[in-house]
Amino acid sequence: MKKKMTYLFCAVLMLGIALAGFRPNAAEAAGGAVKIALIIESTVDDKGWCQAMHDGILQAQKELPGRIEYSYSEKMKPVDAGSAVLQYVSQGYHIIIGHGAQYKNLMLEMAEEYPDVTFAFGTSAEIGPENVFTYMPQSEETGYLSGLIAGMTTKKNTVGLVGPVDGGDAARYNRGFVLGVQAVNPKAKIMVAHTGSFADFVKAGEVAETQIKAGADVLTGSSQQALGALRAVADHRDAPIWWVGQDIAQIRITEGYKCIAASSYNYGAVIVSLVAKLDAGVRGGECIPLNFSNGGFVFAFNETLKNMYTGAVEQKVNETLEKFLATPDTLDWSAVDYSKL
């Protein structure tokens, strides 16, 4: 009896392992539900980088009813993310997104090991293997709009920029901001400082406070750490110190009364595009850009601060938006040299 039970247990175990190893491939997803897994280093409610992708996937779910099944893993350091990826692979996920350039090596390794699964990571302008998509926000466009607003709003001719690190889409946003300010106010002083971290919003607050003390009256910042800088701006409740955001969610929060306008990434467009490509049998080997032209960015003014932008600012922003919609990817952001500011 004991022997039979042991055989039975082993048989059940092997069946379980075999079933766990069963993975529907991308071809099976065509027309059916696409299972998407998201791996992020922060949380889905960080009012920044990770929330933008999470919201985008939820939006794509609405746009493509019944087409997307979605799971996510938060607070995944790159060294821990491998086990989460393996779990998703074993559960038959079709697309696994590592949302951040820090997941590049992991995604490429996994893509080689599991050629039937589609992987995606960004920001990156690289073209990956045939089962890897990359995505790159051309965020110099959003930065440029913020720069136009800051350059036209500043009364002290001094604006501040709180960056996380000088890389990826943050570098593009920041340099776009500089170009925007210079386009409308060449004499404005632009103070650029980096915290060295995407998440340390205490330090971002310190940077913002330093810049305000040095005379900046319009500030901006990118990534989730920027929230600390916005908070520092909001601390100057009655002073004419303003913020231009890189996430529309910043308009709606308590500190939003300082936020004249904001742009957001619309990852919904990327996800819808990914599903369409999967349906068409394309499983990677492409970089998907985000820009205003392809719906990858959205922009909004803060309606409660209408008096701050009505007139010349609004007109300039709308003209520029139209230009971006017609001809994307035209700003030479990489030419900006901070040491010459």
Next chain:
Amino acid sequence: MDFTVNILALGIPFSVALLLASLGEMFNQRAGVFNLGCEGIMAMGAFLGMLVPYGAGHGAPVPGTFNVLGLLLAMAVGALLGLLFGLAVVTFRAPQGIAGIGLQMFGVGTAGTLFRHFVGGTQSVPGIDRLPIPVLSDIPFIGPVLFSHNPLVYLTFLLVPAAWYILFRTPWGLRVRASGANPRAADSVGIRVNLVRFQALAVGGALAGLAGAYLSLCQVKMFSDEIIAGRGFIAVALVYFGHWRPLKITGGALLFSFAQALQLAIQGQGIDFPYEFAVMLPYALVIVVLAFSRESLLLGPTALGKPFNREMRT
């Protein structure tokens, strides 16, 4: 002139969280226990500090009592976590380094989990505003540098001489120092070494909790999982930097924070200098000072890190 005033005026509030946590860690280490879990206690303090005013007002202004309650709760839970750490390293004589890392992970993880459960996403609170001292804050140069800060900044700097007095001029301070310097001798004259260590850990925990609450209630007025961002470990390093003495620790915290304010200001001037090096500057400064300190000054309390067992002969 303005540049210098700005650096000094910003450096002082930047230093407060580090100073509070370092003073707490100094009491721990003076009693013979080094607590690497300071970061975890600070995270819990940061969360609990903002939880009370947030729970009362959901982001809207609340009476100052709630802010004070938040600070007190952060201190109370900090003290409890200090005692919990004491249970592990004093009573059960667990290795202090490993237990400290465990406490750090426990504190950061628990604060994040509770935050998600009770608050949800990143939320801000009105927090505690600056309180410029009338007349004094109007004095040129000195006013903005010394008298235009948050009430907790003034209290923290008053705490420095108080900590010195307690440590070097009171019987309890003597017991703390004896427990860290020569616990066997202390025991032989009737000092209950382990009890003193528990007391020091409670004080250290309370100050670390207050340091965390300062960040979430006074400096940035919001909480996120990453709020402490290594400041607990810097606080531990500052105790070595300050040779376990309150005034030197204050000097270290101020030096670090002025360097921080300076590097942020330099970055904003568009000087052609890699920002990565600028960000590194305060940390590099601490390492350089530690590296050039006399070895004898860096030895610290003789029994630091060693559990005390009165049943053992050595």
